[in-house]
Every structure is written in structure tokens, then in C-alpha cells.
Amino acid sequence: xxxxxxxxxxxxxxxxKASRENIxxxxxxFRADPQKMELLSILDEQVELLAQExxxxxxxxxxxxxxxxxxxxxxxxxxxxxxxLER
Numbered sequence: 648x649x650x651x652x653x654x655x656x657x658x659x660x661x662x663x664k665a666s667r668e669n670i671x672x673x674x675x676x677f678r679a680d681p682q683k684m685e686l687l688s689i690l691d692e693q694v695e696l697l698a699q700e701x702x703x704x705x706x707x708x709x710x711x712x713x714x715x716x717x718x719x720x721x722x723x724x725x726x727x728x729x730x731x732l733e734r
Contacts, residue, residue, distance in 0.1 A: 685715050706732050 662673065677683040689711040693703040709732060713723045727733050 682715075682717060686717050689715065689717070705730050 662670070665673070677687060689708065692711070693708055696707075697703050709723050709727055709730075712718050713720060724733075
């Protein structure tokens with residue numbers, strides 16, 4: 648499993664119900680890190696696809712992760728293999 652699994656936190660509803668101040672505290676480390684902000688942008692695009700089209704686009708996700716050097720190239724290749732999206 649990859650480091651991306653952290654995105655599927657079981658406490659997601661706790662975050663969803665959090666106050667604006669608590670969300671700002673949680674978000675502060677992300678705002679301070681340009682790479683994390685880029686990751687959030689990439690994930691935002693995937694959530695929009697999920698909401699509009701009913702599914703994300705794993706190929707586009709992996710391409711974005713690779714082009715922005717969010718995770719090591721070997722990990723992107725492993726994910727592509729795992730999901731049958733080898734280039």
C-alpha cells in the first residue's frame with residue numbers, strides 16, 4: 648500500500664463536522680507546503696470528476712502525481728501496474 652492511503656482517514660466525518668477554526672489548524676501545515684497544496688489541487692480535480700461523472704480518473708491522477716513529482720516515479724509505476732494502467 649502507498650502513502651496515499653492516509654487520504655482515506657476513518658475520521659473523515661469528524662473533519663467534516665469540525666469548526667472553521669479547527670479546519671484552519673488542520674490546514675495550516677498544508678498551506679505552508681507547496682507540494683501538499685499541489686496534491687490537494689490534484690485531489691480536488693478527482694473529487695470533481697467523481698461528483699460530475701460518477702468516477703475519478705486514475706490515469707489522470709497518476710499522470711498528475713508524476714508530472715508534479717508528488718510521489719516517487721517508482722511508486723507511480725507501481726500504482727499504474729496495480730490498477731492495470733501501465734504505459
